[in-house]
Amino acid sequence: MDKATIQYHFWRRVYDWFAPFYDAVDWFTGNTAHRLRRRALEHLPPPGSRLLEVGFGSGKLHGELARPYAMAGVDRAPGMVRLTRRRLASVGLASDLKCGSVYAIPWPDTTFDAVLSTFAFSAFPDADAALNEMIRVVKAGGRIVIVDAGPAMDGNPVAAWLARLWDLLGDTMRDEVRLMESCGLQEVTRQDYGPFGSVHVVVGVRPEIIMAIDSKPKP
Ligand SMILES: C[S@@+](CC[C@H](N)C(=O)[O-])C[C@H]1O[C@@H](n2cnc3c(N)ncnc32)[C@H](O)[C@@H]1O
Numbered sequence: 001m002d003k004a005t006i007q008y009h010f011w012r013r014v015y016d017w018f019a020p021f022y023d024a025v026d027w028f029t030g031n032t033a034h035r036l037r038r039r040a041l042e043h044l045p046p047p048g049s050r051l052l053e054v055g056f057g058s059g060k061l062h063g064e065l066a067r068p069y070a071m072a073g074v075d076r077a078p079g080m081v082r083l084t085r086r087r088l089a090s091v092g093l094a095s096d097l098k099c100g101s102v103y104a105i106p107w108p109d110t111t112f113d114a115v116l117s118t119f120a121f122s123a124f125p126d127a128d129a130a131l132n133e134m135i136r137v138v139k140a141g142g143r144i145v146i147v148d149a150g151p152a153m154d155g156n157p158v159a160a161w162l163a164r165l166w167d168l169l170g171d172t173m174r175d176e177v178r179l180m181e182s183c184g185l186q187e188v189t190r191q192d193y194g195p196f197g198s199v200h201v202v203v204g205v206r207p208e209i210i211m212a213i214d215s216k217p218k219p
Contacts, residue, residue, distance in 0.1 A: 007170045011123060012076060015057075019079030022058040036147065036194050037061050037118035043145045043203045044069070049113035052137060054102050054130075055120025059084025062095060071095035072112070074105055102130045111137050116145040122171040131183050140208045144185060145201065146176050152197030153190070159198035180204035 026033045038061065044051065047068035056062045056073040057080050065071050066088055073095055075081055081099045088095055100106045102117075102124055115134045124130040134144050149166055150173040152159035163173045180188045185204030192200045 007125065011170060015075075015077035016079040019058060019077060019083045022080075022083075023060060026060070033119065034060055036199050038064075039191075039193060039199075039201050040116050040118055040145050040147045041065075043143060043201060044116065045113045045143065050111065052105070052107070052112045052115045052134075054105070054115060054117040054134060055123065056080065056084055056097075057120070059087045061118060063087050063091065063093065066093040066095045072107065073097045074100045074102065076101050102133055105133045105137050107137050109136050110139045110142075112142060113139060114143040114145060116147075118147040119149065121146045121176065122148045122150070122166065122173060125172060127172070127174055127176075127179055128183070131179055135183055135185065135206055135210060138206050140206055142206050144180065144204050144206070146203075147199065147201045148176070149199055150174070152192050153200075154192070154197055156196045156198070158196040159192075162196070162198045176200075176202040184210040 040061070048070065050070045051065060051072070053062050053065065053071065053073040056075050059073075059080070062071060062073055062084055073084065075084070076099065078099050081097055084095075085097055098106050103126065115138050117134070121127070121130065131144070138144060149163065149171070151163040167173055177188050177190050180202065181204075184207065186207050188202065188204040190200055190202045
């Protein structure tokens with residue numbers, strides 16, 4: 001079994017079983033992760049737009065977004081999907097939540113005004129296939145918004161060390177700006193923030209015409 005297959009099976013179970021404890025970890029860290037993931041909000045289209053969140057996890061951000069936006073979400077872990085459904089139901093909010101993979105997003109082409117993903121993109125081993133699927137479901141002029149950890153652009157050594165740690169734990173740190181540009185997105189921007197600049201938000205806009213999309217199904 002290769003490293004990618006081991007990581008796939010390991011993390012699939014971890015996210016499923018870990019779902020009930022996910023928010024507790026956030027709470028113990030003073031909701032740091034939540035404050036960091038909320039940076040995505042600054043880059044979203046106007047309220048009322050149709051948004052897809054990929055890898056929504058326990059649904060903390062999803063719950064916030066479900067009030068102003070027409071939300072949909074896809075996550076591979078059934079435990080996370082159940083948790084987020086309960087979270088939304090408990091406050092009378094709705095979202096079209098599906099258990100599925102970023103490699104085969106279960107919506108037709110050009111369905112959404114924006115697609116966002118926080119702290120999940122580095123967990124997708126095939127970044128090209130994941131990004132192309134995210135692009136496929138966003139409308140022309142729509143945005144892809146990715147919040148994730150990684151080395152800081154200013155070369156901060158602590159951020160580099162943290163990125164190495166995430167790598168060792170099975171995530172893949174990558175240059176999402178280069179990836180977005182190579183997949184045909186335009187107006188790509190990146191901002192580093194958080195502890196030692198170790199978190200970034202990268203945003204790209206889908207043009208009217210985009211290069212051929214390779215969205216072969218993956219596990
Ligand atoms: C680190 S959690 C991030 C959750 C949340 N977005 C946050 O900000 O904390 C990664 C999430 O991505 C999901 N995930 C991992 N691989 C996936 C895939 N191939 N397709 C869809 N979701 C996936 C996991 O089940 C998990 O809920």
